[in-house]
Amino acid sequence: MGMTITEKILAQAAGKDSVAPGDNIWVEANVLMSHDVCGPGTIGVFKREFGENAKVWDKEGIVLIPDHYIFTADEKCHRNVDVLRQFVKEQDLPYFYDPANETYSGVCHVTLPEKGHTRPGEILFGTDSHTCTHGALGMFATGIGNTDAGFVMGTGKLLIKVPQSIKFVIDGELDANVTAKDIILRIIGDIGVDGATYCAMEFAGSTIEELSIEERMTICNMAIEAGGKNGIIAPDNKTIEFVKSKTDKEFKCYESDEDANYSSVYHYNAEDLKPVVAMPYSPDKKGNVADLLDYKLDRSYIGSCTGGKIEDFAMAAKVLYKKSVKIDTYIIPATVEVEAALKELKYEGISYMDIFESAGCIIKPPSCAACLGGPVDTHGRCNGSEVCISTTNRNFPGRMGSKESKTILASPLTAAASALTGFITDAKL
Amino acid sequence: MSNTIKGKVFITGDNIDTDQIIPAQYLNLVPTISEEYEKLGSYALCGLPDEYETRYVDEGKMKTEYPIIIGGTNFGCGSSREHAPISLGAAGCKAVIANSFARIFFRNCIATGEVYPVEVNDSLNQMVKTGDEVEIDLDNKTIKLANCDKIINLNDLGAVQEVIEAGGIFEYARKSGMI
Ligand code: SF4
Numbered sequence: 295m296g297m298t299i300t301e302k303i304l305a306q307a308a309g310k311d312s313v314a315p316g317d318n319i320w321v322e323a324n325v326l327m328s329h330d331v332c333g334p335g336t337i338g339v340f341k342r343e344f345g346e347n348a349k350v351w352d353k354e355g356i357v358l359i360p361d362h363y364i365f366t367a368d369e370k371c372h373r374n375v376d377v378l379r380q381f382v383k384e385q386d387l388p389y390f391y392d393p394a395n396e397t398y399s400g401v402c403h404v405t406l407p408e409k410g411h412t413r414p415g416e417i418l419f420g421t422d423s424h425t426c427t428h429g430a431l432g433m434f435a436t437g438i439g440n441t442d443a444g445f446v447m448g449t450g451k452l453l454i455k456v457p458q459s460i461k462f463v464i465d466g467e468l469d470a471n472v473t474a475k476d477i478i479l480r481i482i483g484d485i486g487v488d489g490a491t492y493c494a495m496e497f498a499g500s501t502i503e504e505l506s507i508e509e510r511m512t513i514c515n516m517a518i519e520a521g522g523k524n525g526i527i528a529p530d531n532k533t534i535e536f537v538k539s540k541t542d543k544e545f546k547c548y549e550s551d552e553d554a555n556y557s558s559v560y561h562y563n564a565e566d567l568k569p570v571v572a573m574p575y576s577p578d579k580k581g582n583v584a585d586l587l588d589y590k591l592d593r594s595y596i597g598s599c600t601g602g603k604i605e606d607f608a609m610a611a612k613v614l615y616k617k618s619v620k621i622d623t624y625i626i627p628a629t630v631e632v633e634a635a636l637k638e639l640k641y642e643g644i645s646y647m648d649i650f651e652s653a654g655c656i657i658k659p660p661s662c663a664a665c666l667g668g669p670v671d672t673h674g675r676c677n678g679s680e681v682c683i684s685t686t687n688r689n690f691p692g693r694m695g696s697k698e699s700k701t702i703l704a705s706p707l708t709a710a711a712s713a714l715t716g717f718i719t720d721a722k723l
Numbered sequence: 724m725s726n727t728i729k730g731k732v733f734i735t736g737d738n739i740d741t742d743q744i745i746p747a748q749y750l751n752l753v754p755t756i757s758e759e760y761e762k763l764g765s766y767a768l769c770g771l772p773d774e775y776e777t778r779y780v781d782e783g784k785m786k787t788e789y790p791i792i793i794g795g796t797n798f799g800c801g802s803s804r805e806h807a808p809i810s811l812g813a814a815g816c817k818a819v820i821a822n823s824f825a826r827i828f829f830r831n832c833i834a835t836g837e838v839y840p841v842e843v844n845d846s847l848n849q850m851v852k853t854g855d856e857v858e859i860d861l862d863n864k865t866i867k868l869a870n871c872d873k874i875i876n877l878n879d880l881g882a883v884q885e886v887i888e889a890g891g892i893f894e895y896a897r898k899s900g901m902i
Binding site (some may be wrong): 318320331332334336338339342343362363368370371374377420421422423425437438439440441442445448449453455466488491492518521523578666667668669670688690691692693697722 | 738740742746747748750751752753754755756770771772773791796797799800802803804805806808823825826827830831834835851882883886892893895896901902
């Protein structure tokens with residue numbers, strides 16, 4: 295019996311020739327990522343269990359990226375970033391992206407690939423559920439809690455159960471107004487928020503092959519919204535070229551065998567996919583944009599690890615070019631690199647940033663910002679009963695702030711087109 | 724030591740996500756600092772919508788009256804924040820009974836040893852109401868409901884049972900000679 299890409303990566307990391315779904319195995323991690331929300335607790339567990347003077351298992355293996363609560367007056371949030379600073383100093387860690395100096399980057403999941411920490415064939419554990427994003431580059435990447443992360447920090451190992459794989463094959467050419475976000479919202483809508491619990495979600499087919507690296511990241515980012523343990527896409531030349539442009543480190547590419555075993559296989563024709571949204575309060579509450587055109591909105595939000603990358607803003611810029619928004623519209627680039635690109639890249643001779651400014655958008659510096667609510671002074675946080683259309687990934691009650699607010703998940707095209715009207719709107723490209 | 728968990732239950736629905744268990748604005752609290760651990764407990768389940776008439780932890784209190792939470796499917800979906808099982812544990816929750824759990828939450832329950840995740844097939848959240856008493860017998864893997872003779876069987880937790888019995892991932896690794 296052949297193996298899936300997920301099984302192959304896990305087998306190699308466990309030093310085994312083969313593994314099967316359900317096996318409990320100890321794997322060696324390549325990278326452990328943490329941020330300001332879970333980093334201090336992880337360090338706390340690490341010190342409690344291994345001792346005050348313990349050293350991390352591999353300095354090069356640890357990446358710390360404060361990104362969640364970095365623009366707030368809340369003292370505890372500042373204290374938490376200080377805990378990371380202190381630890382970095384103490385352990386002499388090379389990869390720390392400190393918001394207070396020139397290493398400042400922004401959202402962890404967009405930073406990791408930009409800085410060459412996302413590499414095919416490797417194992418990444420992150421104290422963040424959207425760590426599944428990095429499977430887009432053919433690695434095994436999954437979210438863990440502080441206790442497991444403290445364990446990895448000290449040992450470089452973790453006990454995990456090999457997940458069953460589910461395959462999603464998407465073939466054909468997407469319409470101009472249909473994006474990766476529409477694909478994943480459709481899939482989650484079809485299988486439900488627990489449709490892939492503890493499974494690897496593998497994405498393949500000609501449509502996926504045509505997608506850019508960033509669009510593939512958008513798909514894998516939301517695997518967790520269907521309960522997936524990881525999302526994964528086999529690396530191809532695009533992946534290899536991208537990773538080589540970011541790092542000199544060697545890496546290995548795996549792909550699923552022809553006779554690999556899947557618990558189910560879903561097929562989609564790209565031509566049948568339409569712009570969709572997820573209505574409050576669940577990522578699987580799928581609605582067709584075309585059926586919701588009179589739904590009134592108060593805010594549009596374009597940002598986060600799901601929808602705050604360069605191409606997400608390229609889509610928004612195309613829609614907002616020479617137009618004005620009708621509702622509060624937030625533009626929050628995921629990282630400093632994305633922000634710089636928005637100033638440089640142009641649509642019809644005008645930089646994306648200038649397009650957003652003249653459209654009347656509110657532009658804020660890179661961070662997770664209101665994607666997960668956060669302290670009350672967080673940029674873009676919904677503090678009242680706002681109805682917000684957003685390129686983020688979750689719309690649970692209170693996700694973007696107050697319990698009275700509502701979040702509608704959408705693609706950057708739909709979020710931008712809706713900003714122009716104040717109603718759910720199809721970008722009709 | 725008797726291996727039972729007994730007490731009043733708090734009933735929730737399907738898909739209780741980690742933002743409802745502990746809203747993101749409280750994630751500035753660090754669970755390994757003891758006052759902040761206690762504080763996390765006072766906010767446990769405060770993100771539930773207003774339709775829930777009973778609060779899990781009363782306003783101004785640090786602990787709950789309900790050591791057992793009963794949910795439906797996909798309990799604990801959403802983020803990897805360990806603050807979620809920790810806030811429940813800090814509030815005095817001993818066990819969560821659900822038809823299914825989201826995997827990171829389940830894993831975090833086990834790794835931390837904060838709350839016992841119990842899986843059942845029966846829709847217990849339809850059979851009892853908030854405030855009723857139930858008793859979970861971990862040795863015999865059954866649940867007894869007050870005012871009802873029906874015995875509910877717990878689903879087998881599989882290999883992970885060993886980690887729970889050891890008291891979490893660190894103890895398990897020590898026992899098996901990993902660290
Ligand atoms: S942008 Fe949102 S989903 Fe992404 S890491 Fe930050 S808080 Fe999480």
